[in-house]
Structure formats: structure tokens, C-alpha cells
Amino acid sequence: MHEITVIGGGFAGLTAAITAAESGARVSLYEAHHTLGGRARTGEGPYRTNEGPHALYCRGPHWTWLKQRNLLGPLASLPPLEGARFRFRRGGVLRRTPPLAMLRLTRRKAEQAPVDTDFLTWATGQVGEEGARAAAHFMGVALFHHDPGSLSAAFVQERLRRATALPPEARYPRGGWGEVIDRMAGHAWNLGVRIETTSRVDALPERRGPVIVATSLDAARHLLGDGTLRWDSGRTTLIDLALRTRKGDPFAVSDLDAPGWLERFTAQDPSLAPSGQQLVQGQLPITPGQSKADGIAHAEALLDLGFPGWRERTVWRREALAQGRTGAVDLPGTTWRDRPAIDRGEGVYLAGDQVAAPGLLSEVSFNSGLEAVSLALRTAKYAAVAGRAAEASAAAEASAAARAAEAGSPLDLKRT
Template identity: 50%
Template sequence: MSKEITIVGGGLGGLVAAIACAEAGTRVTLHEAHATLGGRARASGAPYIAHEGAHVFYADGPHWTWLTSRGLTGPLGRPKGRDAIRMGFLYGGRMRRLPPAGFVRLMMLGRGREAPVDQDFFTWVSRTHGAETAQVAANAISVVTLDADTGRLSAAFVWELLRRVFAPSPPAVRWVIGGWQAVIGRLAARARELGVRMELKSRITELPGGPTIVATELSSARALLGDTSLSWESGNCAMLDLAVHPDPRDRFICWDLDSGGFHESYSMQDPTVAPPGETLFQLDMPVRQDEHRRDARARLEALADQAVPGWRERTTWQRSAFAKGRAGALDLPGHTWRDRPAIDRGDDVYLVGDMVAAPGMRGEISINSAVKAAAGAVRAASKATRSAL
């Protein structure tokens, strides 16, 4: 048996790290400050299962392979019948079935291009496709960046996201029945099967000694480790979860190409997340620099007016929130994911989360960083055990 590994944080990354460490035969104790596991993968309780953050996976990376190889994703859902084609693009104040031609040309003709790291996305696209297409493309991918000025980010960073989401090929998006909360449940069950000890309502205020994985938001890790360098660019958005009595005009999915907002159904592909006879939606809107929250909320409601006509009269449940600085890593020109806060912090301390030095987008970064951190922590634990013998 090797020395015990301590994990601080019971969200997606912390649970993946716990499983990876336990699979290597190491004793693991996980501490979660809240009464429940999940972090930003948590969802509201039934009958309206709405998520605090993302609720889909993309099946084109190592994170998905790691989950599926262990049977942790569970059954998948998909929209059926007319729901599947109820897509829309809000452009010029009007809902359209297709995006502007300039954006289509960019994605079709430019898919083989490589974008520069050291130039901003807006300038790079404007040079060949014009400023209007550059702004439309930036707003289209704000669903991932949750940033009102995505055009200011590294061209290489934004272009990679665009190609993954809008590539002219079958989309890699996957909807898990029960959402990410169901995956959290399976991760927790797997961790317990492997002997991971979980301490809920256990807030760690100083490092316990021995190999430690800190799987918290970057701001919390900064305070725990006393390391002011632990910071990175992130988004700022307004969010609205909305349950309504259904109407044939309701959109399954909608991109707001004017403002960067996004709308998607939770329940058209997964009826288990809403009561029978109701439809559950998630909407978000990036908050502009120096914009008052009420103005961002007004723009968000304007998107709802287009995507869910007459929603105010049909609403059965709703909740709203804002997420600032906790929406995943954004890379500015001249930076890549390798420049983010390193996973290995030295002294057998490892960092996990969606804003550290690992590839992917949002939750994918958490999973990929967790697997790497676990490998480092296991090596450190084994080395400590050998030294003690």
C-alpha cells in the first residue's frame, strides 16, 4: 500500500482524480466543503433538473474515452421528430433557419486553416472574410467562451472551438440522460466501490501534508495555496433556466449571432429532467464590459422572447443566476492552454479544474487535468512509501 492521497474538492475533476488514484491501488480521502458532491456539475432537484453550468459532452477527446471505457456516461438521449430540426439563428433581430452566408463560407472553406496564437480572432478573420463575419463567428462560439468580446481572444483558441462545434460533419455533442448530475452519481458510486473515503461538509483551510490534489475553483485554490499567481481569464454571463408548457414554436436550440447568447432545451432530448407535459430550457447571455446586470438580463429575456415565444404566460418554473470568473479558461493572444496555471505545483501538490494547463473546453479540462494530476500524485505517494521502507 502506498501513502494516502488527499483530494480537496468533490466536483467533476475531484471525483475523476479520486477514481484514477484508487484504480492505481492508492488510498484516497476526498474532502468536499458542501453537503453534496458535484461542484458546477450539480443540478437542481427533481422534477426540474437544471444545471449550474454545461450539460452536454463532446465525444471527440480523451475525456470521453476515459468516461466511456468505465461505463460512466450511462444512456444517451437525442431530440426526436420535429424537435430535432427546431434550430434557429438570431441575426439582425430576426430568427432565421440558417446562419449568414459569410459564416457558412468561413466554416466550409476555412476548415483546414490554422489560426495564429499571437493574433486576436476578430482581426484574423476580418482580414479574409470581413468584420461582419468575424463578429458573427465570435458571437456564435460565445456559447463556449461565455464572453461578450470573444473576438479579442487568441485566434488559435477560438478557431479550435469553432471547428469542434460547427464543423461540417456529424456533431460530436452527446446528451446524457439525467445530465451531468447523473454522471456525478456514477462517478461517486465508482469511487466508493474502489474504497475512496469521502468527507462531506469538510472544508480544508490548509494543506494536510502528503500528496494532495486541489480540485477547486481557481480562486479557492489561490487562497488555500497562498499563491497569487493562480489566476486566468474567464467569462461573465447571465443565465436563465426556464420550464414552460410546450408550444410548437419553441426552439430546440438557438444561437444569438447579434449578442452572443445561446438557448437550448434540456428536455426535448431527455424527458426525465422535467415533469410530463413541460419543456425545460437553459439560456445564457454574456455580460458586456461595464454592463449592469439588469441590462444583461434584459438582453437575455429578449432572446427568450424569440426562442420561446410567450414564455412569460407559460412559465411553470424558473431560476436565474450570474457566473463571473467561473466559466472556464479563455486564452488571450500569445497564450495557449500550456501557459495556464500548471497542474504540478511542486511539493507533491497538484491542481485540477477547468482553468489549468490541460486541453479541452470547460469540463473537459477538469477531466483531463484530473487524470494527469492523479498520475503525478500516485507517483509521489509510491515514492514516499518506498522512502519510508
Template identity: 70%
Template sequence: MRRTPTHHRPLHHARTTTPLTVIGGGFAGLTAAITAAEAGAKVTVYEAHHTLGGRARTAEGPYRTNEGPHALYSGGPHWTWLTQRNLIAPLAPLPPLEAARLRLHHRGALRRTPPFGMLRLLRPRRTGQRAPIDADFLTWATEQAGEEAARAAAHYAAVALYHHDPGSLSAAFVQERLRRATKLPPEAHYPRGGWASVVDRMAARAWNLGVRMEALSRVDSLDTDGRAHGPVIVATSLPRRPPPVEGRLADLAERPTALVDLAVRTRRGDAFAVSDLDAPGWIERFTAQDRTLAPVGEQLIQGQFPIGPQESRADGVTRAERLLDLAFPGWRDRVTWQHEATASGRTGAVDPPGTSWRDRPAVDRGDGVYLAGDQVAAPGVLSEVSFNSALAAVSLALGRRPKDTLDLKHA
């Protein structure tokens, strides 16, 4: 496990006698471990891999890729929590000229502006139209702005969903993510060096608080393993979490995504990012804001293309290459490194029509077992769900009332 020095002094709390086990050393697991240790619990973290981070890992080597495009949203509660503890590494600001190079793929061509009707959906506060929970986004948005704008907006929202059909999800759910993804000034920020810099600081914070961290320690059973002591917070991917998840939610969360990473020799005029409005997909040049992610003279590009039920990874890669042809002329002759992968279970929390975050798997599973992660019954966008569920899990595990009034019992 990486351990880096930190100059932030641990907070002082009256110690409790509660031992607490955290299974999983990703963002949710580390949040839970730090919060519990600050409250005085004796915490042990078991991580199956040799490094911490989970989905927030950053690859080592000359090309520092995340597992798909990543950003840290400043509008959520985890931003304040991380900032107060000095856990957000120096940020890599996006130069204004680069920000102006966002392109939208619509009707087979790259454009600078979205369809006019889509603007009505991007600024719901101005129109006063709050999307309903019971309707799917495509149906509701078509009534507001027409089918073309509705499909374009749904596909744009895919950057915050990793989902192949955002239009089929709850209108309220998609509208919130669309608003956050298009807010001005932008909420998306980029830790310099990738998400590993945040993970390293969190690990150091946990270490300084006395958290015991066991790498290469997979825990497959809470009943027979024998390593768990006291309450257990399970912060790993849902397929391995007990008890099983309801089929409808699990099926929605398990659609795969094609990930395309490549490095190309630098060339003026390359786009910063491309959102596919004709189908769900996103490509981003991460060295536009952080030159440390690739060797000098090279640009690091990452893309995510959700795969539908009748598609393969090859189909997703083909869509990515079409966008690359438009946004990065001559990229095939400039490639210095390339990697393709299929990511499963990256969708995180998704809400079908008629459901909200309260209908996801509950934090409290009974018998001293609590869930934390991005598919759990807690509000927020992307990693904010992991953060909120981790805090709720710690509060419940230590016998304290969560700070909010959320219904965190079995949904």
C-alpha cells in the first residue's frame, strides 16, 4: 500500500472501545475508516489488492490513467470534508483556452453548441420545470424540449452515469446529474497526478489515526473468515456484498462499459473533450489540465463508451475511434501507447422510473453489517454516494444517529 507523509494533525476525540472492520480500501472504505478512527474506534481495513483506491486507483508508470474518466465534483459534501482535512491534493486547473475546446458530436459532426432545445433542459431552474421521479427522462424531456433535444441531453448525461441508456432512467435522477455536469462555473475538478494523489493522502490520514490496513487480504465470508471484529462495513463491489441485491437494481448496475486509453504525440488544435450526443460516450484529453499524466510531448486521452445489451466491447471501441477521427486528426499515426478494457459494475447508483436513492440496497443490513459504496441507499452524484453512505454506515455502526435525517434502515 502507498503511504505518503502528511502534515495534517489527527483530530482528538475521546476514544471508544468499539473495534470496527472495514472490508475494502477504496474511496468509501477509506472515508469510513477515517471517520470511525476520528471518533475513537479501533479500525482495521482489509483490502484484496496490493494497493488502495478501488475504482479511484491511478495506474503507475509513464501514463497515469484512471479507470475511466474521473473528476472530483466540488458541489458535494465530500469536497468540504476532504478540504477540511487537507486531503485534496493540489488541483490541476483547466486553462480557459482548453475549456473552449469542448466539442459536441451531433448528427455525425462536431459542433460547439448543443441543439437549441437542449438548453432548456440544462437550466431547469430558469424554466421552473422539475423533473418527476415516476417518468423516464426521455419521455419527460421530449415533452419539454422535443425528442432530438431530449436524446441529446440524455446522452450527454452518460458521462456521469456509465450507463448505456440514460433516457430510460428516472427523469429526476438524470436531470440532477445533467445539471451538475453542465453547471457554470464547472464543478468538475482534477487532482494533480490523478485520483491516486487523493487516495495517498487519505491513506496517510488513516495511518496517522492508527488505522490498521491489511493489503492482499480478501475477505469472502463474514461468517467463517474470523478476521472481522465488532461491526463490519462492507465497502466492496455489490456482487460480493451480502445479502444479494434485488435483481432489477443489480441488472441495471451491471452493464459493461468500454474503456479506451491512449497517448498521442502532441498536436495543436486537438479537442479538450468530446461528448457524443448521438449515443452515450465521452472522450477527454486529461493532459489538457495536468501535464504530469504523460511524458513530455505526449497527450493522454481517456474515453468511456457504455455498451448496450446487443453490443460488444468492439462496438464501443469502434464508436470511440469515430470520435477520435473527428476530434484528433491523424491520431492513428501519432499513437505512442494504447489500452482497451471492459469495465463492469462501474455504473454505480441508478434509479429506474418510480424509484429514488431510498430504494437502493440499504446501509443497515442487520446483525452489525453495513454497506458503503456508490450503489447504496444514500444521496449524491458518483463518489458522493460512496461518501454519504460511508458516513452513515459509521454513525450506525458506532450507535450514533446520522447527522442527517435520512431513512437508512432496510429499504
């Protein structure tokens, strides 16, 4: 039975801990925060907020894994009849439909898009500039990036296809993502995982087994003292609002003039806010030179268009800036394989949404957690086999030496 240490109790860390424990390892998990979940943590209190808009994509690899372990729990789909309340800002005006050229682009297979060309250039050649820009800005919802058009065409097109798939892939855990995390934590506990919260790890522990670092890339860089642990991410203003209910509010507002997204989460899950109120969450990507206030101004402009009288109806509000915590984005000429490797050598492995694993958003965390455990167990197995072989060799040498001593003859141990 191998010993594995997991640092970080978010989605990647819990995935790794459960997988390792199911494989028979003794697992210890350390989380700096007082609750588990990382970016999948759901806010406490009457407003069950996630850290920005969250959805679970039902065609992703983690869906089957969670379902097999009965960890999905109750789910909500896109609300019925709400399709008519999906709004797009185009040319400063709220509209019911995106440009037809953008819809045509969603039919292009991801394999058709090149890795080494930026998305805007490639998409413009496919459907024209208007449709290309609209599609690029629309993808702010899945990329949390201020300029998706500048990213690899293959990277963006794959996500565009999945974000616009029919039937829609998006599912919403009822009660917020924290409900999934709680079920994962309970499953890990039942498997014997030792979980310690409020346990910040500032240095690699003295260990007899592998260590999986399932933190943000910034935290991993400081913990491991490895300045190469860097990758491009998004910088995003987040806003949460509780509004008094008004009939006719849209389900979602997508800004096609600049990346930005507002979503009314109580449309599919009324339990996220008290009766008579609705929870709206938004993410507004900002450039490196912009401030949180710039993102808030953008959010308020969208709210003015989509949620009439929202200021007078607001009963609760929260704002935040997410920097370097919104997943990896791939520039032209790069893919997920170019991101920081999972295997860092000497029994240390990375997991999280910015490392070398495929997938969309949380799927990267999931895939990297599985791969980290696979590599760790394989390495530990080989180390154990090598250790037993060394012990057997030493025992054989000692036995030969003893026999030689009893016979009174000299023995060349080095040759033996």
C-alpha cells in the first residue's frame, strides 16, 4: 500500500485523492482554506454563489466518472422556454439572435481549425469579419479572456463547438457546485482519505511516497520554487447580484461587442436565492491594463440593457477580481501539451486547470488529477519493485558472505 500526499482540496485534488484511495493507496489531503472546493466552492448563506458562472458539461470525461460513483446528485438543465430569453448585445443594442455568420461558424469541425493561426484570422476567412468577431466575443463565456480572437484557432473552435452544441451540454448541480464537492469529500472520507482543512503547506513535506500538488499554478510555482510554472490565463471581473424577481428577465445576456456574460442562475435552480429573489452572476474579462472598476462598468451596461430597473431591485451585491485563476488559454502555435508537465520529477506531480492535460475548464483539472495519480502509482510501484530487488540482492550477498566465512575461504564480494 503506497502513501500519497495531495496538496489542495479543489476539484483536481479531490479527484486525485479519490482515485488514489480507490487504487489502494493511503492518502492524506491538505487544504489551506477552511472548506474544500477551490473554485468549485459555493458561497455560504442565502445566496448560493459559485466563483463566477459555472456549468458542468455532460459530454466531458468527469461526467461519467462522477455518475459511476453516484456523486453527480440532482441536476438542472437549461430552463424550458428560456431559449426565447437568451439575449445578445450587438452594436450596442440587445437582440434575440446572434449573426447568422456566427451560427455558420459553429458548424465547422474543430479539426478544421489550425493550431498555429489565431482564431479571428481563421474565422474571418471562413465566415467574414462580423461573424468571426461575434464568435470570438461570445467565447468569453468559456475562456474568461479579454481577447479570444487572439488565441489559437483550434483551441477556440473546439470550445465554440461544445458551448453551442445541440442539445446543450450545460448542466447545473442543484444547490451549486459545492454540493458536488461535499459528495466527493464524503466519498473520499469513506475510502479512508485523511483530510485536513486550514492546513497551509509552505514546503514539500518529508515523505515516503509521491506528492500531488493540486493548487493554482501560482501557488505551485512558489511551493516548488520553480519559476517555469507559468501559462497564460484570463483576468476577469466577477459580479454577483440578488434582484427582486421581475417577470421577463432574460436567462442570459452575451455581449458580442466585447467579451462579457451575465446569467440568471435561479432560472434553472430557484434554491440558489430566497423566495421572491433571483441570483444573477456575471464575468467580464478585462485587459492587463484595466481595473476591476472597468469590468464593473461593463457589467452595469449589460445590466441596464437586459435587466430593467436592476439598481432599484438589488438586495445584495458582491464583486471580485479573478486573476490567473480562470484556467489555461493557448496562444497560436501552442496546445495543452505545451503547458507545464504533470510529472515534475522526484515523485512530485501537478494537477489543476493550467497544466498539460486536455479538456474544457474543470475537465483539465479532472484529467490532470487522474494522470497525476496514474504516474504516481506507477512510479511508486517501480520504486517498490526496485527496493525489493535491492533487498534481495543484499540478502543474497550477506548469505554468500556468511557461507564463505564458515568455509574459511576468502570472498570477492564486489565480483559476487
